[in-house]
Amino acid sequence: MHSEDNNSVNSLFHDIMRLYGKTIFSQLGELGLYHGQPRVLRFLFHNEGITQKELAKHLNVSGATVTKTVKSLERAGYIVKKTDTEDMRVTRLYIAEKGFKIKKDIEELMLSFDEKMLKGFSPEERLLFIRLLKEIKKNLSE
Secondary structure, three states, rough: OOOOOOOHHHHHHHHHHHHHHHHHHHHHHHHHOOOOHHHHHHHOOOOOOOHHHHHHHHHHOOHHHHHHHHHHHOOOOOOEEOOOOOOOOOOOEOOOHHHHHOHHHHHHHHHHHHHHHHOOOHHHHHHHOOOOOOOOHHHOOH
């Protein structure tokens, strides 16, 4: 029987992602949100009027994933689709009133979760950690 190395990068990332999902998604569920929805909403809070194709590109996810998430957010009343006034073939995404009502709750939850994850880190360690995560993300994107 081979025991897993609890100090390997793979093992640690797996454990962190499992704990992250278990914790954050239960809290988001209390807001009526599900996996992927907060990320889309947070992006749209600052980038209203983009297309689903642009959203998929910026979030680095498939068009099918964005379509599913957008449909669920639209059904729930958090976002609305509007036809572009200059090109009737283009549909743009906007935050609905209901979406703006939970903006503060989403941002506070994400901020408190960031603080929980980085508890005990110095400001310098936080910056270094973020830089290292960005480097890992870049490496995995190649």
